[in-house]
Amino acid sequence: MTLNRRSFLFRSGLNAFGLAAAMQLIKPAKAEAAVLAQKESAQSCRPDDSLTALIDGNARFAAAWQAKNKATSLNERAQVMSNLWLDNCFLPSSVLEESQSPWASIISCADSRVAPEWIFDAAAGDLFVVRSAGNTPFDEGIASLEFGVAVLKTPLILVLGHSNCGAVQAARANKTLTPLFDQLIKPIRANLVPGDTLTNAIKNNASATAQQLTTRSDVLAKAVQSGELQIVAGYFDIASGKVSIV
Structure with missing residues (x-):
């Protein structure tokens, strides 16, 4: 870099x-x-290895997250969390206004506790993010990922599940919340294994989504085949703040 x-x-x-x-x-x-x-450009902050950069960023976040849990006051919590963003590469707004060059795409749950930019300690312009309940591979989301790969040249897609995912819990309970939401979680229900734990169901859902991306998108499949794109699945544990690759 x-x-x-x-x-x-x-x-x-x-x-x-x-x-x-x-x-x-x-x-x-x-x-x-x-x-x-x-001379700076949108590419100035691209790391040599996107997956390593994500893992390193999450390690910084998890360390602060766990230290925050041990804080004895609200002020101490805020001080601990303010130590994030110290190791980021920040581009001036004049560069970001002209173009973007995100070095990873993330498809994650819409859950308020799982903001990718936060848990990977990322800066503006780093991540191209698609979010939906249960990190499901809906058509519009896949289209956005295609744009990220074909136009923005993101070399990595991470499908990110997380602990206590409400969408997976709803799929396991087999109950309808709203008609459209029921359609959204159909892919989750299709991959459930009887008797499986919630954690395993969440991880399996992330892995299944990662696999579906190449079967449902020729653009993504060709990018993987050519070596231009890597697709992986991950699991975010809210308690520890850690992301693991599954």
């Missing part, structure tokens, strides 16, 4: 002081010139 804010500032250890403090250690003009030495 080319030299950028992430590699120059944060990997050099300056994040320990914060950007403001770092600027006090060296002349402002020189600091700014060093950070912006290269």
Whole structure:
């Protein structure tokens, strides 16, 4: 990956002081010139390995998430969580306004506890996200993923399930909440295994969705066959904050 804010500032250890403090250690003009030495583009923050970048980002989030659980006050919780985003590569809005170059696509549940940008400690422009209850592969969602791969050239799609998923619970209970929601969770019901645990059902649903993406989309299938795209399934444990590949 080319030299950028992430590699120059944060990997050099300056994040320990914060950007403001770092600027006090060296002349402002020189600091700014060093950070912006290269012409930036939407591709400037692309990592060499997207899956590794996601895993590393989640490790940062999970560490803060678990530390937050041990905090003894609301202020301490906020302080712990504010340590996120210290290792991110942030592009100026002038670059982001012109174009985007996300380095991973995520299809995740619409659950309020499972925002991908949050749990992968990602910055604006990093992730191309499709969300629906139960991370189901509906046609419009797949079309969005095709756009991400064919136009934006995202090299990775992660299908992300999560603990205590309400959509999977509804599918297991075999009850109708609304007519449209019932249609949405049909693929989940189709992959249920009798007697399986909720956790296994959630993981199996994520894996099944990952497999369906290539059977339902020629664009995605060809990208996988050519080596331009990797599709994986993951599971987010809300209690620990950790994402595991399944």
